[in-house]
Amino acid sequence: MEIQTINFGTQIIEGSDIIQFPHGLLGLEDHTEFKLFHEESDNPTIHWLQSVTDADISMSIVSPTAFGIEYEITLTDDDEALLKFDDISDIQVVLVVYKQGEHENDNDFKAIVRAPLIINTKENIGLQKHLEQVAIKEAA
Numbered sequence: 001m002e003i004q005t006i007n008f009g010t011q012i013i014e015g016s017d018i019i020q021f022p023h024g025l026l027g028l029e030d031h032t033e034f035k036l037f038h039e040e041s042d043n044p045t046i047h048w049l050q051s052v053t054d055a056d057i058s059m060s061i062v063s064p065t066a067f068g069i070e071y072e073i074t075l076t077d078d079d080e081a082l083l084k085f086d087d088i089s090d091i092q093v094v095l096v097v098y099k100q101g102e103h104e105n106d107n108d109f110k111a112i113v114r115a116p117l118i119i120n121t122k123e124n125i126g127l128q129k130h131l132e133q134v135a136i137k138e139a140a
Helices: 077-083
Strands: 002-005 009-012 033-038 047-051 058-062 069-071 091-099 109-111 117-120 125-128 136-138
Touching: 002 033, 002 047, 077 117, 077 125
Parallel strands: none
Antiparallel strands: 002 009, 033 047, 047 058, 058 091, 069 136, 091 109, 091 117, 117 125
């Protein structure tokens, strides 16, 4: 399938590479299918989550450890059923990041720490978990 992306132009992707977010994302509830992209690198730190159906919707995501954060998240039974995981090692937690400043050279990036994305990388299904409180352990 061919999709248009903001950062990588026209891309051919496999249906099996699409990450389903059945409930959408906060503010983007109607967008449920995304593809993960990254620049060619041995160890990329920033990835882009691109909507499969809307070329204008793309967001930068990073591991919480990029901000020195390690989560302890409690999932509800509904969350666990939606994520369909048997092995916790199949679960990846990532943060949506955005640029605070308006200038091209401004490197003031912020992360949305109270709404991490939780993705089952084996089943390609995810959810955005809104956390009322965030108990953060600093990563070692």
